[in-house]
Amino acid sequence: MKYRMRTPEGQEYTLECNPAVLLEKRVQGDGPLRIGETFRRLSKLDGTIIHDTLVGLVVTVPLGVLSTWCRGFRSDAMGINPVQRLDALREDARLGIGGVDYDEKTGQAIFSSPGVYKRYCEAHGFYDRNGGYGSPQKRDPREREIRGLPQMAESGLGELA
Secondary structure, eight states, X not given: OEEEEEOTTSOEEEEEOOHXXXXXXXXXXXXXXXXXXXXXXXXXXXXXXXXXXXXXXXXXXXXXXXXXXXXXXEESTTOXXXXXXXXXXXXXXHTTOXXXXXXXXXXXXEESSHHHHHHHHHHHTOOOTTOOTTSOOOOOTTHHHHHOHHHHHHHTTTOOX
């Protein structure tokens, strides 16, 4: 794991080590590591003990994840004719789906996040055949009727004996 540390002089540096090693060098306190805590280190110049402060963690994100969703995920399969862009945006708004746009030149659907992608797909009947638990799922076409409990009660099917 990588940690951002600050020396008493105010210079910041990155320390890569196991959290257990850092816990052993803690000046005082117990429990999880906290921002602002002080840790001992031995000076390489004169062998004195220096107290450095934990400033933060250095978090790395896989490049594929970062690059895909920062630019927006694009889909040809869910795209439209560019002439129909405004109609499609109105229809998405009617269905309560925000965060979707369409490329003005190609008509590709552009999703701003994985959640928007999932809501859009499920609202329009698309699904990810190879996806996992969080991906858009195939829906039963009768699902709206199954969910409509008031409809079942009116028809007499929802009554319990």
